[in-house]
Amino acid sequence: MIxxxxxxxxxxxxxxxxxxxxxxxxxxxxxxxxxDGVGGWAKLDVDPGEYARQLMIKFFKAILMEPEGKINLKxxxxxxxxxxxxxxxxxACIINLKDHxxxxxxxxxxxxxxxxxGGGIYKSEIQQRSFNHPFQLGKxxxxxxxxVQQYKVDVxxxxxxxxxxxxxxxxxxxxxxxxxxxxxxxxxxxxxQVARAVAESAYQISLDKNATTPxxxxxxxxxxxxxxxxxxxxxxxxxxxxxx
Numbered sequence: 001m002i003x004x005x006x007x008x009x010x011x012x013x014x015x016x017x018x019x020x021x022x023x024x025x026x027x028x029x030x031x032x033x034x035x036d037g038v039g040g041w042a043k044l045d046v047d048p049g050e051y052a053r054q055l056m057i058k059f060f061k062a063i064l065m066e067p068e069g070k071i072n073l074k075x076x077x078x079x080x081x082x083x084x085x086x087x088x089x090x091x092a093c094i095i096n097l098k099d100h101x102x103x104x105x106x107x108x109x110x111x112x113x114x115x116x117x118g119g120g121i122y123k124s125e126i127q128q129r130s131f132n133h134p135f136q137l138g139k140x141x142x143x144x145x146x147x148v149q150q151y152k153v154d155v156x157x158x159x160x161x162x163x164x165x166x167x168x169x170x171x172x173x174x175x176x177x178x179x180x181x182x183x184x185x186x187x188x189x190x191x192x193q194v195a196r197a198v199a200e201s202a203y204q205i206s207l208d209k210n211a212t213t214p215x216x217x218x219x220x221x222x223x224x225x226x227x228x229x230x231x232x233x234x235x236x237x238x239x240x241x242x243x244x
Contacts, residue, residue: 008200020036023237026063033059033092034056035090036166038089071103097241102114102152104153111124115160121175124149156241159240160238168235172214192238195236
């Protein structure tokens, strides 16, 4: 798995310079992850991104301590959670590649897509208590550790894995992401450049008050009726699944 990432911080008056998202890529352990600090903490003068950044740092350190070939994502996520002392809470999606299989641990509304040549798409499901209220890791939500989604997805050489925070998936439909990713990979470019193309597409849509988006449709179903794109931090990791 060869991975690259791109991050665009939202442009809001009360947003921090670093934004609320965080991510890591660990080529040595074939593991990648994203986290999205819950923005509501800003109302309490807490930097929402600090928790997400610390969680990813702690996860990266914990993953390096795992036995080779025996990575337990839930155990590592639990250790990172216990070692994170920042105020706040965060969603998280962690993925490890082992034996042609993605091992996934997910909490909240960050997630991933797997694109296969020939048109196939696999999309992870989100966890939320109600509209725009995702499950999250934090000292006030310790019970959520028991609700971490864990599952496996088989992969093949040539597959494209796209991992993102809700800033991506709230603004772009699966086919839109697939189209941008496949068009960007035609020239055999670096995955970080593909991640940039996807992230910038999501950013442009987020600013469009007339766009039809997944977030808009979800809001209508919950009778909130929010139109257009959703301005948010956007993190995208793109990974190419390659032969051993």
